[in-house]
Amino acid sequence: MNEYYLLTFESTHAAISTEKLLKPAEVTIMPVPRFISASCGISVRIRPDMKDKAEALFTEGSKLTPDDYAYYHVVRNNGEGEVTCDKLDHIRR
Numbered sequence: 209m210n211e212y213y214l215l216t217f218e219s220t221h222a223a224i225s226t227e228k229l230l231k232p233a234e235v236t237i238m239p240v241p242r243f244i245s246a247s248c249g250i251s252v253r254i255r256p257d258m259k260d261k262a263e264a265l266f267t268e269g270s271k272l273t274p275d276d277y278a279y280y281h282v283v284r285n286n287g288e289g290e291v292t293c294d295k296l297d298h299i300r301r
Contacts, residue, residue: 223250233262274298
């Protein structure tokens with residue numbers, strides 16, 4: 209099983225600036241998966257063990273509004289190829 213959290217964005221600038229902001233939480237940048245549609249095509253992937261740290265960094269340092277991004281919890285069952293993708297509430301401020 210592969211689990212992660214994903215932030216998608218309305219602009220490439222928002223994606224790149226968020227990736228830089230969340231670097232201490234060891235995030236990675238990746239294309240938006242096909243099962244999620246997003247405007248800019250770039251997303252920031254967050255490991256489950258770094259979720260709280262990433263959310264704290266985002267809350268403290270990001271100027272994005274909930275209209276600028278979407279937040280997902282993704283679980284892949286690699287053995288069967290199933291993907292569960294739940295859209296979460298925005299990161300609380």
